Amino acid sequence: MTGVDEADVRRAVADAHRREWAFVLAATVRVTGDLDVAEECVQDAYVTALDSWLHRGIPERPGAWLTTTARNRALDLLRRDRTLRTKLPLLVEPTGTDNGGLGYDGMGDDGVGGVLGEGNGVIPDDRLRLVFTCCHPALAREAQVALTLRLLCGLSTGEIAGAFLVTESTMAARVTRAKKKITAARIAYRVPGAAELPDRLDAVLTVVHLLYTTGHTAPAGGTLVRHDLIERAFDLARMLRALMPDEREAAGLLALMLLTDARRGTRTGPDGRLALLAEQDRTGWDRAAIVEGSDLVLVSLRGGRPGRFALQAAIAALHAQAPSYQETDWPQILGLYGELLRVWPSPVVALNRAVALCMVSGPAAALAEVEVLGADPRLAGYRYLPATRADLLRQLGRDAEAVAAYRVALDLCDNETEREFLSARIAELSS
Amino acid sequence: MAQYLILIYETEDSYAQVTPEMWQQMAEAHGRFMEQVKEKGSRIISSEALQPTTTATSIRGDIVTDGPFVETKEALGGYYLIEANDLDHALDIAKLCPAPYGGVEVRPIMDVSAGM
Numbered sequence: 001m002t003g004v005d006e007a008d009v010r011r012a013v014a015d016a017h018r019r020e021w022a023f024v025l026a027a028t029v030r031v032t033g034d035l036d037v038a039e040e041c042v043q044d045a046y047v048t049a050l051d052s053w054l055h056r057g058i059p060e061r062p063g064a065w066l067t068t069t070a071r072n073r074a075l076d077l078l079r080r081d082r083t084l085r086t087k088l089p090l091l092v093e094p095t096g097t098d099n100g101g102l103g104y105d106g107m108g109d110d111g112v113g114g115v116l117g118e119g120n121g122v123i124p125d126d127r128l129r130l131v132f133t134c135c136h137p138a139l140a141r142e143a144q145v146a147l148t149l150r151l152l153c154g155l156s157t158g159e160i161a162g163a164f165l166v167t168e169s170t171m172a173a174r175v176t177r178a179k180k181k182i183t184a185a186r187i188a189y190r191v192p193g194a195a196e197l198p199d200r201l202d203a204v205l206t207v208v209h210l211l212y213t214t215g216h217t218a219p220a221g222g223t224l225v226r227h228d229l230i231e232r233a234f235d236l237a238r239m240l241r242a243l244m245p246d247e248r249e250a251a252g253l254l255a256l257m258l259l260t261d262a263r264r265g266t267r268t269g270p271d272g273r274l275a276l277l278a279e280q281d282r283t284g285w286d287r288a289a290i291v292e293g294s295d296l297v298l299v300s301l302r303g304g305r306p307g308r309f310a311l312q313a314a315i316a317a318l319h320a321q322a323p324s325y326q327e328t329d330w331p332q333i334l335g336l337y338g339e340l341l342r343v344w345p346s347p348v349v350a351l352n353r354a355v356a357l358c359m360v361s362g363p364a365a366a367l368a369e370v371e372v373l374g375a376d377p378r379l380a381g382y383r384y385l386p387a388t389r390a391d392l393l394r395q396l397g398r399d400a401e402a403v404a405a406y407r408v409a410l411d412l413c414d415n416e417t418e419r420e421f422l423s424a425r426i427a428e429l430s431s
Numbered sequence: 432m433a434q435y436l437i438l439i440y441e442t443e444d445s446y447a448q449v450t451p452e453m454w455q456q457m458a459e460a461h462g463r464f465m466e467q468v469k470e471k472g473s474r475i476i477s478s479e480a481l482q483p484t485t486t487a488t489s490i491r492g493d494i495v496t497d498g499p500f501v502e503t504k505e506a507l508g509g510y511y512l513i514e515a516n517d518l519d520h521a522l523d524i525a526k527l528c529p530a531p532y533g534g535v536e537v538r539p540i541m542d543v544s545a546g547m
Contacts, residue, residue, distance in 0.1 A: 091517050138518055185539045186433050188517040
C-alpha cells in the first residue's frame with residue numbers, strides 16, 4: 001500500500017469513466033478493428049485500474065494510462081486469439097487520408113488533438129470517428145442514439161433502456177443489430193470529407209439534441225434518469241464544440257442547450273406545476289449559462305448563413321436576455337423564426353412562429369396561421385397544436401372553443417405536469 | 432473492395448405507360464450511370480433488367496403459382512452488382528442510379544469466407 005485511499009481511487013476511476021471513456025474506446029477500436037472487442041478491453045482496463053491505482057497510486061494522466069492499458073490488452077488478445085483476426089474488420093482508415101483537410105484529425109494545437117501515451121508516442125484522438133460512425137445516416141435514429149450513449153458515454157444497455165423506457169432485451173437487440181450493420185455493410189470508421197460534412201454533422205447534432213430534449217421533457221419516468229441524460233448531452237455537446245471549433249452549428253447546439261437549460265429550475269413552480277415562459281421567475285435563471293450561451297450564439301451566427309441550431313439558439317438568447325415576457329424583442333424573434341423556417345421548413349417551427357406573431361400582431365393574426373397549420377398531416381397528433389390554438393382562442397374571448405381545443409390537447413398528452421396545466425385551464429374557463 | 436447489390440424498386444404501372452421516347456431517355460440515363468460508376472473509381476460486376484412481375488412464377492414447397500410472392504406497389508425491376516470501398520462509396524454511387532418511379536436499395540454482399 002502506498003497510502004492511497006480506496007474511496008479516492010473509486011472516485012478517480014468513476015471520474016475517468018465519465019471523462020475519458022470515449023477517448024479510450026475510440027483509440028482502442030483503432031487497434032481491434034472491432035467495436036465489441038474494443039468495448040471488452042476498455043471495460044477490463046477500468047477494472048484493472050481499480051486495483052492497480054490502489055497499489056501504485058493514481059496516475060498523473062488517468063486517460064493515457066487507461067488507453068495504454070486497453071490497447072495493450074487488445075494487442076494481447078489479437079496475438080492469442082487467431083479467430084479475432086479473421087473476423088471482418090472495421091474499416092479504419094489511416095490518419096490523414098480521410099479528414100478532407102479539415103485538420104480535425106491528428107494533433108491539434110488546441111490540446112484536444114491527442115494524448116501522450118504511457119511511455120511511448122502520442123495516441124491520436126479518434127472520438128470524432130467514433131461519433132460519426134455511431135450517427136451514420138444508414139443507421140436508424142433510435143440506433144444512433146443507443147450507440148452514442150453506449151460507445152461515447154459508456155452507459156450500460158440497462159441504463160440506456162431505462163432512459164428510453166424500453167426493456168433491456170429490446171435495447172440489447174437494437175445495439176447488436178446496429179453493430180452488425182456497421183461491420184457487414186462496411187460503415188467506415190472515419191470523419192466524413194468536406195462535401196458530406198454538413199449533413200453528417202447535422203445528424204450528430206440532432207442525436208445530441210434529442211438526448212437533451214429527452215432528458216428535458218421526459219415523457220414519463222424518474223427524475224434521476226432525466227438529469228443523467230441532460231449531463232451526458234452536455235458532455236457530448238462540449239466535446240463536439242472542442243473537437244470542431246470551426247463548425248458553427250456545433251457552437252449553435254451548445255448555445256441552444258445552455259440557454260434552454262438556464263431556465264430549467266423555473267419550468268415548474270414550487271408546487272410542481274408547469275410554469276409558462278410568461279410566468280417564470282426570471283431571477284431564478286442561470287446567469288452564467290445565459291452569458292456562456294449568448295457568447296456562443298455570436299460565434300455561431302458569424303460568417304455565412306446561420307444553420308438551424310444557431311438560429312434556435314439566437315431565439316433562446318433573446319428570451320433569456322429579456323427583462324420580462326412583454327418586454328421581449330418579439331419583432332426580432334419573429335424575424336428569426338422566418339429565417340429558421342427557410343433553412344428548416346418544419347411545421348413545428350411554423351407553429352412557434354405563430355406564437356411570436358401573436359405577440360407582434362395579436363392573437364387573431366396568429367390564429368389564422370394556426371388554422372392553416374391544422375390542415376398539415378405532419379402535425380396530426382402533435383399536442384402543442386391544439387394547446388396553442390386553445391390559448392389563442394382564450395385570448396380572443398372565445399371560451400367555449402378554447403375549452404374544446406384544450407380537451408383535444410389533453411387527450412394527446414401523457415406528461416403529468418402538462419396534463420395538470422391543461423386541466424387547470426379548462427376548469428378556469430368553464431367556471 | 433467489397434461488393435454491393437443496388438436493387439431498383441419502381442412502380443410497374445408507371446412503366447406500362449412509357450413512350451418510346453421515354454424508353455430512349457431511360458436507356459441513355461442508365462448508359463450515363465455506367466460511365467459515372469467508372470468515374471467514381473468503381474466497377475460494375477454485372478447488371479440486368481427484369482421482365483415485370485406479371486411474368487413471374489412462384490414456387491413454395493412444390494406448389495407452382497402464377498405471380499410474385501408478395502403483391503406490392505413497387506417491385507424489383509433490375510439490379511447492378513458493383514464494387515465499392517465501403518458503404519459511403521456504395522451510397523455515393525447508388526444515389527446516381529436512375530429510378531424515376533421509385534428508389535433503390537443497397538445491400539452488402541455476404542463475404543462467406545469471413546463467416547458473416
